[in-house]
Amino acid sequence: MTTRSVWELFQSGEEPGDLRGDVLTSWRRSRFSGVDPEYVDVPYVETDIDSSFARVAVPIMTEMAGLLVGDRSCLALSDEHGSVIWRWVSEPMLRGTLDNLSVIEGFCFGEEYVGTNGLGTALETGALAVVHGTEHYVQRFHDVTCVAAPVRHPITRRTVGAVNVTCRAGDANHLLVVVVRKLVEEIRTAMLDQASIRERHLLDAFLAEQRRGSGPVAVIGEGVLITNSEAADIGLDRLDIWDELRSPRSVVDGTSIDLPADLTARVRLVRAGGTTAGALLTVSAQEPAAAVPGPRRRPAPEADPWSAAADRAARLIDSGPVAVRGEAGTGKATALGTVLGPHTTVDAAMQAVDGPGPWIGRLRAALDEGAVLLRHVEMLDPATARAAAAVLAGRSPIGLTVTVGDGEVPGPSAAMLLDALGAGTVSLPSLRSRPDDVAALARTQLRRHGEGLSFAPDALAALRRHDWPGNLAELARVVRDAVAEDPGPVLPATALPDGIRAAAARRALSPLERAEAQVIRTVLGTHGGNKSTAARELGISRTALYAKIRSYRL
Helix, strand or coil: CCHHHHHHHHHCCCCCCCCCHHHHHHHHHHHHCCCCCCCCCCCECCCCCCCHHHHHHHHHHHHHHHHCCCCCCEEEEEECCCEEEEEEECCHHHHHHHHHCCCCCCEECCHHHHCCCHHHHHHHHCCCEEECHHHCCCHHHCCEEEEEEEEECCCCCCEEEEEEEEEEHHHCCCHHHHHHHHHHHHHHHHHHHHCCHHHHHHHHHHHHHHHCCCCCEEEEECCEEEECHHHHHHCCCHHHHHHHHCCCCCCCCCEEEEECCCEEEEEEEEEECCEEEEEEEEEECCCCCCCECCCCCCCCCCCCHHHHHHHHHHHHHHHCCEEEEECCCCCHHHHHHHHHCCCEEEEHHHHHHHCHHHHHHHHHHHHHHCCEEEECHHHCCHHHHHHHHHHHCCCCCEEEEEECCCCCCCCHHHHHHHHHHCCEEEECCCHHHCHHHHHHHHHHHHHCCCCCCEECHHHHHHHHHCCCCCHHHHHHHHHHHHHHHCCCCEECHHHCCHHHHHHCCCCCCCHHHHHHHHHHHHHHHHCCCCHHHHHHHHCCCHHHHHHHHHHHCC
């Protein structure tokens, strides 16, 4: 089967079996991002074409171009986002073709915008990408072949851009890969030669500490973050830490600073030429015994919101029915059960199974026995909700749970029932909105499986950065499974599920970003995942929505 036939098969909804795995995976990502396979306008983005990366790489690319004259090919350089910052084309006809495809300075070829292509896919995967003709996700690129690879800074190890070679599909050959790899190697060598004395001192400090084998290690400076694999899994926020290290309070060698997920870092300043070049951080899960007083990352933690919710429910229960609202798995029934004491649980979800009449009969019988916990009231139909309100009127103690997302309002049936009963309301936050509480809650769950157990720093970081769609119920399950996977006494990140381990590499969102992510998640859910409709309601372009979905990992 030709690749063209495979492309048509995939676009019809089938999963072709005779396609390279990396291309198929990229096609799936492209489809998920909502890229139109028939035609796409490549977005134009304001781009710095005179960056430090460009100043080092362009002369090397230009020298290679001199060797490719007459070879019917194009060399291109992009920034770390996939925006073209330099281009050279060997012949006028190919130049016209690439102009029509927007392979021009300033146009962005991120995979989430353009689908499978050399630059975008190489940056998405962090590896060499070869995309032949009809392997491009968007049909308008089927006449060209692209080979691209990301360029990582030799000291910071961050991706700073990508190198790309493009030719007509019929002119492709194995030498394209050789050219790209050689360019990447030469650019990295030149960047190392251009590295400042400050950066070299930071790298030397990092390598010296690495040789001591002291666990998670990071070096942080102005525009520099170097980590070993253990520290990389923690997902350190360079800007946040660097701002703290430069705060008005003096930071001296031996200072300890707090990190997210109840981690602590011992600081050793790195100096170059008589000035502070940066800092070396060694991370641990516990506060060092002889820590020198230093700046603190966070104010004293707020009271546990779940305990606070139970306390509020206890104060309200003497005045009448109490409703606890929150997402699934947030511990609504647990909080109410503590307040109610001995009680009978009635699940409103069973109304659809038993029928309204028998279900109301069960509710009456439960009330005759004493305190009642009525779960999932959002699932009652309007008529049954009115009947339940009549049965419950004047009875106590009554607890109700309402499953509803953060910032959302209960459905009409639940709202009518709560209003009819005059129920006091307590809200439980989702776990993802309280990332600083995750470590303490995880430790509480861990103690239930035995004394002397603890989490390694990389495990705590992964737990803190996970979104927890299942909230406390999911956390309890994950901790239980982790203990079964690795009995300890120190549980590493490898004991956690793959999806949670992957969360450690994500950037920590600010409170404002978390709020925006929740709004986007809600609007997407309302429109069944339709990104075009969601973008219109949010008042942003579809391109901007794709970027936010990728940034927030929605």
